[in-house]
Structure formats: structure tokens, C-alpha cells
Amino acid sequence: MSIGVENLTALDIREILRTGEIIGDPYRPVTGVAPPDEAKEGDLTFVFSAEWLRSLSNVRASVVVLPQMEVSPSTDVTYILVDRIEEALIRILSLFLRPVVDRNVGVSPLAFVSPKATVEDRVVVYPFSFVDEGVCLGEGTVIMSHVFVGKGATIGRGCTLYPGVVVYPGVVVEEGCIIHAGAVLGSDGFGYVEHQGKRVKIPQVGSVKVERGVEIGANSCVDRATMGTTVVGEGTKIDNLVQIGHNVKIGKHCAFAGQVGISGSVKVGDRVLMGGQAGVADHASIGSGVMIGAKSGLAGKVEDGSVVMGIPALPHMFFKRVQASLLRLPEMVKRLRRLEKAVEEMRHGGY
């Protein structure tokens, strides 16, 4: 999808978008892309609302892509008005994406790939990766350097495993997944039985399934199930440093921000959003469409479509009221004392 980005003009950008109204010089050159506050001459940038545009006292970008609104023509800037700004964003950024992978690497002779592994067409394996026996690497999949893929694991078609990813034996990653550097899939669940004051390890014999289109962030961990399977559902996106415990079942198209922690045996529905550093206690059940605030702590059952936050998590509107009351607490202590005094006086003071 990456094309040459030399000698681009505003008109070329409009061509690439296949839509958009140009206001200003259509031949103004575009040499890069940057956020509004970092953009300099030659850069294309994006603005998402009229307020946003107003807040930028002087945009130094040469070309600004923005949703339909009134703009004053300028001799320094060319505007491109589009109907779907987010689609435009994705389409244009794709132009500027530098390819990370060199397909010519093929299966590097500096990697170890077991002769008992199945390697489909156009697979790339970078130096110093280790692919054990019984592994299947699907068509076009890329294994960057220092990746471990354990016995019998399956990596579907068109996946990218960034450097240092560890896939324990038997784990299944379906097609089109992106696993960022240092992520660990299939480490043992945290399960012990107490026996005479010591902890005896419960063998963790289950596995992990990462369904298609999932993205997992750098240094995140997904534990294997004790028995059965830990599942990350189709299209779900997981940020960096997230912990997913054993036997967790995550639905489809969820998004979990950085440092979220999901304890063992939790069930999460579809399209659930979790803010950063949120945590879910073991065996909790989170419905579909639930939105969870950053740093929240959840336990028990959360109904479909709820919006919750806090530790423990409360319905969003109620949480806001509790928070507002909390700020008045020191004042309430005083008012309470004053009232007590007043009532005491009334009782004994000869009213």
C-alpha cells in the first residue's frame, strides 16, 4: 500500500482520497505528514473539528485535510474538505508508512526452523528466531528476530510477530494478527494449591487461542488455560503491558488500553472497552458493549452496555455523584459538627 511520496501535491492527495473539495492552490507540494502542532512547511496535517481549527492560531502545515466546514481561503495553506475524515486519515497515513519488514530476508539461514515445521509460501523468518517442530507458519507470515515459536504452535496467514515475541507450545494464532515486541502468549496460568503452608503448582495443561485480526501490544502476556483454552476474540485490540490470565474468554472487537489486568477465568463480551490500568477480578463476567473507565476495579457481573468506573466500579453517573460528594467531605464534617452543636444548644438552651 506504500507508494512513492516524492513530488506529491494537494491534487495528488485528493486523487488518492478519490473525494474531497480543494480550497487553495491544488499544486502545493506535500513532502511529509505531521500532527497540527508539529507540522511545518511542506507537511500535510489533519484537523477534526472547527473548534480544533480555531484553536490552532497559526497552522504551519501546507495542506490541511478536514471535515466539511467553512474555511477562509489562504495563500499559505491548501485545504481539502472531506466527508469521512477518519477514512481519509487512514488512507493518507498508509502512504507514509515505512515498511518494517524486508521480504527478501525469506527464511534466514541464521534462524532455526525445525525440518518438522510447516512453512507456507512467502513466509519471512528473521535471523535468530527459533521455530520448533510441529509448528505451522501460514502464508505470508512474518517472524521478526528473536522470536520463539514452541512445539506444535500454529501461526495463521499474514501475521506479524515482532522481535522477541514468545509463543509457548501449542498456542494458536489465527490469520492477520499483529503481535508486538516482547509479548508472551501461553505462559503458565498462576494456579497453586496450598499444602502445609506451601504452594504446589497446578499443572497448566490448557492452551491459548488468539482469533483472527487481533493485535497485541508490546510486553503483554496471555496465560494458557489450566485446562481448556484462553481465548482472545476476533478483532480485539490489546495495548502494551496488559495481563490476560488463564481461562479468560474475551469476545470480539474489544479494545483494552495499556496495563489492563484481567484475572483468571474472567468472561468478557464483545466490543468491550477498558481504560488504562483497569483490573478485573477472577471469575468476573463483563457483558457486551461495556465501557470501563481507566484505573477501575471490577468484580462480579457487569450487565451489557454498562458504563462503569471506580474501585469498585460503579455505574458512571452514580460514580460522578459519589466523586462530587467526596470533594465536599471535609466541608461536610464541619457542617455536621456545627449541626450537632446547634441541636445540642436547642435541646438545652431554653428554646
Added chain:
Amino acid sequence: MSIGVENLTALDIREILRTGEIIGDPYRPVTGVAPPDEAKEGDLTFVFSAEWLRSLSNVRASVVVLPQMEVSPSTDVTYILVDRIEEALIRILSLFLRPVVDRNVGVSPLAFVSPKATVEDRVVVYPFSFVDEGVCLGEGTVIMSHVFVGKGATIGRGCTLYPGVVVYPGVVVEEGCIIHAGAVLGSDGFGYVEHQGKRVKIPQVGSVKVERGVEIGANSCVDRATMGTTVVGEGTKIDNLVQIGHNVKIGKHCAFAGQVGISGSVKVGDRVLMGGQAGVADHASIGSGVMIGAKSGLAGKVEDGSVVMGIPALPHMFFKRVQASLLRLPEMVKRLRRLEKAVEEMRHGGY
């Protein structure tokens, strides 16, 4: 410990357990093991209580192992009643554990092991691991791929270091430890001196000792001491993404859940349990047998045997009362206002 699991029957399972009462067909075949809600025909599963059994409307498992209770015989399920369900769980799961390590790898010629390292019998070192001079790898220890063991570090007998583990120079790991993928032992403590608005690094010259039988989760970090030694005590189990700061002393047989953070110079007694995402401030002292709720924040001194939770952590029962009151806070604000009005009226209203 792993034996062939083909052609097993309920009777074989009873033999392996060396105890247990069979109710139902003793020759019913067992082909796998699964949690109750994922089990299908041929699977053996575990149920831990009568309530649990009732809650499973229709178990599809073929064989159910459960503690002593009354069960109605069934034509579809064979029950095995046992005295110690947790012991049975460990014994049976061990049968189904797939070996992760191929002992035939020996010390791979694709690994780098310094000629000045000591490698005892039956050690396995996978390709692309780096073992520096002065290192000692104890008998039967397994070093998976992409592991770094720095100068003069000692790994005891029968340890497993999963892929990507980093052991900084001089660190000591005693026998029988399991270190999961990406864990880092011995990185520098976070210590600086402020000097003219800048931070000057305090050299971190101490070390780390991980005592025998410890398990450390994926991508967890244990910092070396500034001087002296950071200690993780015998039998302690640490989950994924946990941070242990410099000079921390952790006692024996503790269990810390995912994303726990222990700041520098903290002392933790024996058999301490910490819930996920709990944090302990520097120089705190946690007694033995303490239980700490998930997401709690601790500082100062916590007495032996305490059960605490919250930020800052409070005794468990008091915390529950504060929490309950908190939910009534918006209503309290209203009641307080109403009272103030009533008192005002009484004062001036001619009672």
C-alpha cells in the same frame, strides 16, 4: 511424569489416583481433560462442590472427579468421588502435561556458552542463548532460547528459564526455580541523587537472590540491590508483569498476582498474598501471613496476619464499612442539607 493418555478409562484414572469411589461405568473412555463448561464427550473434568455440580445444568464430560457428596448415577457420566480433590487435580493434570522441553537438544551448538562457564550434567541450552563466563548452570537445568545469563550468575539444579529471560551478571537463582518468558532478574535499581536539577545515577552494585522453588511470571522484573541483595524467598510465586524494586526482601511461600509493584527497600514476611495491581511504597514493612486486596496501596508497617485493602490500605472490615458509607454519600449530602434547613427553621420559625 507424563504418561501415555491413550485408551484411558475411568478405572485407569482411579488407579492413577490410588483412591476414589467410582459411580457409573468404570470402563468409560477418557480422551482429554477440560473445565466443566468446555468439556465434551470423552473429557474428564473436575467439580469442587455440590453447588457447583448443581449449577452445571448439563455437564457433557464423560468422567467427573469430585469431592465426597451424594450424586445420582447417570448412564452418560461416570463419577469418581475422592477425599482430596486438589491432590486429584494435580495428579491427573500432570498426565496431560505436554513436555515443553526436548532434552535431546543438549547444549545446542547454536547457543553461545562460554568455555569459562560450568555446565553440569543433563543441562539443556536451546539455540541462541548466551551464557557468559563464570556462570554455573546446575544439573538438569533447562535454558530455552534467547536467554541471557550474565557473568558470574548462578542457576541452580533443575531450573527452567523460558525464552527471552535475562539474568544480569552475578544474580543467583537457586534450585528448582521456574522463570517465565521475558522476565528480567538483576536490572539496575531505580536510584538517583538530585544535583543541580538533574538526576545522577547511584551505581547499583548489589545483586539478586532467588531462593529455591520460586516461580516468576512472564515479563516480571526483579531489580538488583543498590548494595547488598534483593531477595525472593523460598517457594514464593510471582505472577506476570510484577515489579520488585531494589533491596526488597520477600519471605517464603508468598504469592503475588499480576502487575503487583513493590518499591525499593520493602520487607515482606512469609506467606503474604497480594491481589493483582497492588502496590507497596518504599521502605514499607509487611508482616507474615498478611493478605492484601487487589489494587491496594500500602505504606508503612502492616502487622502479621492483617487483611487489608484500599488506597491507602485499611483493615478489611473497616474498609468494607467505609466503602458502604461511600455509596451513601450523595444521599448524605441531601440529608445534611435537609437537616440544616430544619434546624434553621426551628431556630427562627417560632417553635
Added chain:
Amino acid sequence: MSIGVENLTALDIREILRTGEIIGDPYRPVTGVAPPDEAKEGDLTFVFSAEWLRSLSNVRASVVVLPQMEVSPSTDVTYILVDRIEEALIRILSLFLRPVVDRNVGVSPLAFVSPKATVEDRVVVYPFSFVDEGVCLGEGTVIMSHVFVGKGATIGRGCTLYPGVVVYPGVVVEEGCIIHAGAVLGSDGFGYVEHQGKRVKIPQVGSVKVERGVEIGANSCVDRATMGTTVVGEGTKIDNLVQIGHNVKIGKHCAFAGQVGISGSVKVGDRVLMGGQAGVADHASIGSGVMIGAKSGLAGKVEDGSVVMGIPALPHMFFKRVQASLLRLPEMVKRLRRLEKAVEEMRHGGY
């Protein structure tokens, strides 16, 4: 900086410090260094205040370095009184620092360094590291084992990248940086557009700049910008397991403790201190000189020089008052009920 530490005496230590008053035997031998509570005969230790010294019932160290104060001469201990104890600490610990890197490794033939990479003088690359084309490794920089440096990345002079560090393509690390094991620089920002209930990835075309003198802890992550650059400012120190989101701008000489999380597009001023597990919501703006308590949750704008804590973060003194009130909440509920009863009685009780 590391010198022989055999046959050192208290007098040698004073020589090395170039200052200090010796009280006790100047020829007492020093064979190691340890914190006060771990020190044994032969060890040198540090004490930072008179209270601290008193609290140590019996120091077993042979030599104690401490700030100017009155000390009673002892036949067992030699005291060295200094004006600047922290400077003395750094100077002496440097003596005992074991070198981690063996400069003789040079560029190991067991590493892969692209012929199209630029490798300056005295660079060390350990076995099994991968340095892609277009990379520049500055003079004297050390790349430990299992490091990935992607296409076109730049590592300045005198840096140390510990084992397993991953530097994505195009990332810039300036001179004198220390990046600990497993840290990931330049992974994709967590950015998606929702489209028909699914998440479509926004291409992450920006980069990361780590300015000079920065230290980043083990398994921490710094995401690349969507467009433009994520910046970690000069001299800033980041502890382990910290998450820095896309497009974040961090100022100079900050210090962030373990497991801090900074969401996308946050701006942080200079000399900001964050306690462990603190979190900052996206697009927040933190002024210079701000101090943030452990486990705090921040959003919006925080003024220069503020001291804040809590979720959401409040000014420090107000937070303490809210916390104090919170502990009285269960009692307040009772007092409120009692008052209501009293007022009710007064109203109807025939006063």
C-alpha cells in the same frame, strides 16, 4: 572508573573521596560494601542521618561513611565524616561496580550487523543481536545480546542497550542513554477508528526520540507517534514496566517510578516526578516541577509545581483532608442518623 578493591583501608577511602574526617583506626581494611542492616565485618556502609545511626543498635560494618555529626569513637568501627554524603555514596559505589560489558567482544561474529549499517569506533555488539540496514551505532555504544535495532534507527555515542531491547525502525536514541533489558522503543501507538463495530488500525507512521542521558527500565515500552514524534526528554529516568503512549512529549530530568502509564498525546513538563503505578489520561498536560503520588490518576491540566495525588488526583493537602474525612465516614453516617432523630423528636416531641 572501577579500580581494584583489594587491600583497601579507611584511609584509601578518604583518599578516593578527596575529603572527609576519619574517626577511629585509619588502617582498618575494607573488603566490601553493604547496606547498614546487611553489613558485616570488613564492609563499608553509609548512614544518612543521626536518627538513622541511633536506630542501628549495633552496626557490624567496619567503616561507616556519614554526614557531619557527633559520633563516639569506637574500637570496632572507623567513621568517615563527609560534607556531601550523596556524592560520597556515588563515588564509593563506583569502585565496587562490576563491569557488565566485556569490551573485547567487539562486534561479535555471532551477531548480525548489516553491511549497510554504520558502526563507529569501539562499538560492542554481543552475539545474537540484529542490526538492520541504515542503522548508526555511535562511538563506544554497547549492544548486549538479543537486541533488535530496526532499519534506519540511530543509537548515539556511549549508550548501553541491555539484552532483549527492541528498537523499532527509525527510532532515535541520543548519546549516553541506558536502555534496560526487554524495553521496547517504537512499537505502534494504540490507535483505531471504529467502523461498523470493528476497529480499523490507524497506520502509525511517526517515530520516537529518546534524548541524551535518558535511562529506561526493564520491559518498559515507548510507543511511536501516529504522526510526528514521541519524545522522552534529556536526562529523564524511567523505571521498569512503564508505558509511554504515542505522541507523548516528556520534558527533561523527570523521574517516573515503576508501572507508571502515560496515555497518548500527553504533555509532561520538566523535572516531573511520578510515583509507582500512577496513570495519566490521554491529552492531559502536566506542568513542570509537578509531583504526582503513587497510584494517582490524572486528567486535564496540572499547573507547574503542583503536588497532587489520588484518583482523580487532587492537590496534596486537600487530598489528605478528604482521606482523613473518609476514615470518619462510617461514624458520620451514625451521627447523621442520630441528628435526624433528635430533630424529628424536637419537631414533634413537644418542646
